[in-house]
């Protein structure tokens with residue numbers, strides 16, 4: 001192969017789109033008022049955070065929404081608000097990002113790791129088995145990298161064992177299973193608005209639920225300074241009466257500036273999801289023609305958001321995978337790898353969560369993560385960029401994979 005045929009990709013995998021002018025204008029307006037704190041509003045005025053909550057609840061078809069500091073905090077507030085006590089056991093899929101076990105640890109709970117399958121979703125048989133432990137009543141599912149398991153089967157298992165379900169939807173904001181929104185299956189849905197997710201306010205989290213007591217506790221936990229009346233996405237004031245003195249303030253609010261950035265983005269979210277999927281489908285089609293690369297087939301009931309793509313290098317050993325990643329990087333294609341024994345750059349295998357005692361060995365998850373690659377798909381890439389990426393990955397695979 002001559003040098004002329006060696007192509008390079010030059011765009012950045014961490015470059016998200018700019019914040020739109022209308023969001024910037026709104027944010028500037030908010031800054032001009034100086035009223036950035038969510039409870040700094042005049043009588044009868046709804047702040048941006050409260051409006052965002054109303055609008056996101058409506059988008060989700062949920063009764064209530066709370067905006068907060070991050071998705072990690074949304075999960076922590078959710079766990080505390082449903083009633084998790086220190087020492088409780090919480091089921092969780094072993095393939096997820098560090099803030100998920102972090103939220104469990106923050107709540108003083110124990111993690112019960114569940115295996116995953118070759119399509120990167122939770123192993124429902126292992127879940128069913130582990131949920132049979134009478135000590136286990138909580139379940140935090142992370143729809144990691146946007147892969148939804150069969151939610152009908154998952155809900156049946158929750159019902160069978162009386163599990164309270166909390167969904168981490170950091171990668172499924174805008175996704176549905178069988179026409180129902182991801183995050184509306186569980187008792188609580190948690191979302192991220194951190195820069196690399198589907199809406200971007202730098203940092204931020206959203207929590208949705210239909211349960212009046214859960215939202216009341218979450219609002220007070222998030223740091224309402226007893227100003228919860230100013231929330232408009234809330235149940236009647238009487239719901240707060242019994243719990244207000246029993247619910248500590250964990251100060252993790254969202255501010256009006258961030259909320260102002262998100263309100264316009266929410267109006268455009270479904271369109272952005274479509275754009276992500278156009279890119280995903282080009283990448284998927286291209287990757288699927290490359291010998292040695294396997295992209296999981298997506299179920300028909302799943303409408304996902306392709307803001308990242310994963311594939312497996314089935315049968316390859318560590319040395320070959322490292323060579324593959326290095327060769328791709330040399331040509332400008334930045335792939336992440338979940339098989340690394342050291343946690344680096346947003347990847348983290350469960351073995352590195354050593355703040356939990358007695359982490360088990362999950363043989364299936366180890367086998368799957370050992371060959372799993374991961375790539376961000378920012379919307380600053382166009383369809384030709386995606387075609388070029390598949391071409392480069394194809395060349396690298398041909399050169400490196402055995």
Ligand SMILES: *Cc1c(COP(=O)(O)O)cnc(C)c1O
Nearest residue numbers: 070071072097099144170192194
């Ligand atoms: C990003 C992410 C989170 C947490 O989001 P933050 O807002 O950064 O706390 C949770 N789960 C998954 C799978 C994520 O990728």
